[in-house]
Amino acid sequence: MKYTELTQQIIHHVGGEKNVISLVHCATRLRFKLRDINKANAEELKKIPGIITVVESGGQFQVVIGNHVAEVFDTIMQTAQFTQHPEDHNEGETSPKTNWLNRFIDIISGIFTPILGIMAGSGVLKGLLALCVAFHLLDMTSGTYRILNATADGFFYFLPIFLAYTAAKKFDANPFLTMAVAAALVYPSIQEKVNAITVATLTQQPLPATETFIFIPISFMSYAYSVIPVIFSSWLIAILQRFFNRIFHSSFRNIVTPMCCLVIVVPLTFMLIGPVTLFLSDLLSQGYQWLYQMNPIIAGIIVGGGWQILVIFGLHWSFIPVMINNLNPHMLGKDLMIPMLVPTVAGQIGAALAVAIKSKDKIQRNIGFSSVFTGIFGITEPAVYGVNLPNRRPFVIGCIAGAIGAAIVGFYGTAVYSMGLASIFTIAQTIPPTGFDMTIWGLILGIIVALIIGFIGTLIFFKPKATESQCQSELSSQKSLTPVPATISKTIQLSSPMQGNVVALTAVNDMTFASELMGKGVAIIPTRGEVVAPADAKIISLFKTKHAIGLLTENNIEILIHIGIDTVKLDGQYFTAHVEPDQQVKRGQKLISFDLEAIKQAGFEVSTPIIITNTDDFIDIIPTDATLVELGDPLLTVTQ
CATH class of the missing domain: 3.30.1360.60 (Glucose permease domain IIB)
Known part of the structure; x- marks a missing residue:
């Protein structure tokens, strides 16, 4: 707890x-x-x-x-x-x-998420068994192999029953009712009939006599390892269950409703739902294979370069049924997409490692190093969300590295023979039944190349962001550039550099500004994305992130205009500077423009502190009493 x-x-x-x-x-x-x-x-x-x-x-x-x-x-x-x-x-x-894509992904993720762990574990175990056979550590005729193979393959053989349970939970049906339908699909006598048809076809012998269900011919197919038929039948069960529960009396609905559902759905699945969905599944597998065979290198670039983008938006779930369907022994018996995903993981790991090494931020370093460890086991979210994506450039470099690595994997035609997460264990899952070949080395080469490109590319092109404290320290070091004589008392009025609502500096959601450690002043919540000069002045600092600018007026007033809170993390995105350091500007001249709505949507506060950083050099600094200011309106009165 x-x-x-x-x-x-x-x-x-x-x-x-x-x-x-x-x-x-x-x-x-x-x-x-x-x-x-x-x-x-x-x-x-x-x-x-x-x-x-x-x-x-x-x-x-x-x-x-x-x-x-x-x-x-x-x-x-x-x-x-x-x-x-x-x-x-x-x-x-x-x-x-509630568009169709959202609903589809929600359904698929809801059905597969609960079994993803056991699916990955069983897939890895199958890969390790293949590794043991390849190294002659296990004989496929031994009792040890049979038991371990049953342990690993049993889940996939009876996959329809597991999917029936999770689909029932998603569709709000009785899970035991949907599991009964799935059990009928993989019932031994049904499978025996399928095997007899298969043997007769392969040996060119006469096919067994066609059987019927109430005068309707039945097309027997194998539903072991299948995915789509049981999902459709579970959805139909959910609809019928609610219908029968409404029309039957509560005294006997608990018996009659399941019976009616089974009598309708099981035959309908064998005669219509199963054949149609398996036919569509076969078309899906053939279409995927056709695209791959056209140009496996381009296929690798597309899959490897775009996969992590799909992960960000949760769209990767839509490909899970395709992968499982490809692995069905009655379809392709292997999947060519999963191996391409391993370099995408390696690319993000390499980029995160480079960020961790190069970053000056202790927290980001810790997240970076820990995300590398989790990434080895196929979990890229910490690396993507915690390190690479916030810095943007490492994420892009990681995607490019993944695309190149996946192209290599595509060139060698690497495939997996069991389901699992794209991780270091995938190497074992790519061992063909015939033993080691170049497809395995192709995957290893793709992983290494992606890792190196992600790491070196990020080391070269990534520049660590300055932290907010570093920005403030740099501004503080610029204080007191020119001593101000205090022999004559006079007032200087600074105009508003922004249009918006005026708030007290103490109300700003940043203790450094609110405590007035940086100096006295005021804050504006802008209603327009533009900053102009509050007086005739010289630009003494302009950060590369363009979120803050420092000016020195002709009266030796040092002004800091800091657009938003923590906007340094945007690394200059949404900001455009119209001046340069050491440039002389006139009152009202445009200094910086920024995309106000985009900054808000990115989750940043836009409260803008306007501070006199050399406050101690003046007698008093008085903000305006107005609650709303336009560009050029009086904002601060400085008594010198």
Whole structure:
């Protein structure tokens, strides 16, 4: 229960328990489905220690936690009480983002997320078994191999039953009812019939007699390892279950409803849903194979370069069924996409490692080094959200490195033969049944190249951002450039460099400014993205991030205009400077323009402190009494 305080804060900032429709988790994220997304406060959540970032995608409100997400999830489920409302059964109607893509991704992630861990674990075990066979450590005819192979392959063989359970949870159906349908699909006598047809086809013998269901011919197919048929049948079960529960009396619906659902859905699946969905699955596999064979190098560049972008928006879930479908022995029996994803992980790891080494920020260094470790095991969110994406350039370099590495993997035609996360363990999963070949070395080469390019590219092109304290220290070092004689008392009026609402400096959400350690002044919440000179002056400092500018007036008044709070992190994005250091400017001359709305949408406060940094050189500094100022209006009166 060590995460109790964290979970309480999370629940509070997602709008409380009553705002939560459902909650699941994947390898690093809590995935909330909320009744009202507007009640959630993403910016406050991002500030909480223990939370990497927050993503709104696929109709879900995703809180990225990291490797300990399972413990946080368990704590939430033990302490929170989520209530179901009747309207929650209407998928997506309570969310403002209910387009078909969001709903599709929400459904797919909801079905596959609960089994992703066991799926990855079973896939890795299959890869390790292949490694043992390749090194002659195990004989495929031995009892040890048979038991371990059954342990690893059993999950995939009976995958329809596992998917029936998670699909029922997603569609709000009776999970045991959907599992009964899935069990019928993989029933031994059905599989025996499929095997007999397969053997007859391969040996060119007469096919077994066609069987019928109430005079309707049945096309027997293997549903072991299948994905799509059971999802459609579970969806149909959910619809029929609600229909029959409405029309049958409560005294016998618990018996009659399951019977009616099974009698309708199981035959319908064998005769229509199964054949149609397996045919579509086959077309999907053939289409994917056709695109790959056209040019595997270009396919690698596209997949490797774009995968982490899909991960950011949660769109990668839409490819999970495709990968599993490819691995079905009755389809391709292997997948060519998963190996391409490993270099994308390596590229982000290399970039994060370079940032950690080069960064001067202690917190970012710690996050960088720890994210490298988690990335080795296929978890890239800490590296992407915590290190590379906030700095932008390392993320782009990591994507380029991943594209190059994936192109190499595509060139060698590397494939995996079991499902799992793209990680260091994927190497074992690429061992073909025939033993070691160049496809394995192609993957290793792609990983190494992506890692090196991501690391060296980031070392060369990434420049660590200055922290806010460094900015303030640089400004402070520029104080007292010219001694000011105080022999004659006079007042100087500085005009407003911005248009907006005037607030007291003490109200600014930054203790350095609010405590007036930097000097006295005032703050403006701008309504227009433009800064002009408050007096005739000389530009004495202009930060490369363009978020702050320092001026020295003809009366030796040193002025700091700091646009927004913590906007140094934007690294100059949304800011445009119209002057240069040491340039003389006139009152009202444009200094900086900025995209006000974009800065707000990026999650930054736009309160702009306007400070006299050499306050001690003057008798008094008096702000205006006005609450709203236009460009050029009186703002500060300095008594000299």
